[in-house]
Amino acid sequence: MATATRSEFDPQAFLATVGEGKTLSTFHKNETVFSQGDVADKVFYIQKGRVKVVVLSEQGKEAVVGILEPGQFFGEGCLHGHPLRISTTTALEDCVITAITRTAMLAVLHSQPKFTELFMAYLLSRNSRIEEDLIDQLFNSSEKRLARLLLLLANFGKDGSLQPIKVHVSQATLAEMIGTTRSRVSHFMNKFRKLGFISYSGKIEVHSSLLNAVLHDKPQIRRD
Secondary structure: OOOOOOOOOOOOHHHOOOHHOOEEEEEEOEEEOOOOOOOOOEEEEEEEEEEEEEEEEEOEEEEEEEEEEOOOEEHHHHOOOEEOOOOEEEOOOOOEEEEHHHHHEEEEEEOHHHHHHHHHHHHHHHHHHHHHHHHHHHHOOOHHHHHHHHHOOOOOOOOOOOOOOOOOOOHHHHHHHHHHOOOHHHHHHHHHHOOOOOOOOOOEEEHHHHHHHHHHHOOOOOOO
């Protein structure tokens, strides 16, 4: 008689279910997940929706430093000694988010290699993105930074295809993310639309021509 084998650990099933040290919550549009200065004792994983990450300076100036999407973790600073949150995270649309206590997160990282592999892949991908963002800020014009940001928001690197940007991202938010003014963003967006790089139909739709212009460094998008 064959003995029953234990089912393999499934990281996605683990993240999608409620259990010891895990909760699954819905956050509505504009609802805060956590605020800068809150106690950091959980790691979060986005099942559905997008989240905006904002940092507030000591002078009271806000800066949008990221927009997170399904399949991404956030709040992992609690795993390496951050006692307080260093940013505020807000739902850009209705979101479903898994919250995992620090204790439960460390336990599964120590006991489940498949989950550790998933989490490490996320950390490496995020680190590469941070390096690319730094290079982008140092060497590219604000126009080219906007083009790259629109491509990232449209998930151009995920499956080789471009998608409409499904959430409302204001020109002020885009300006904060690339370090320029809202009026400059408005000017560039109008230019991109006239060139056929983007279109508006209730949401921003990014066309493949924008990707081609960035990759081939076409003169329509200025470097300086």
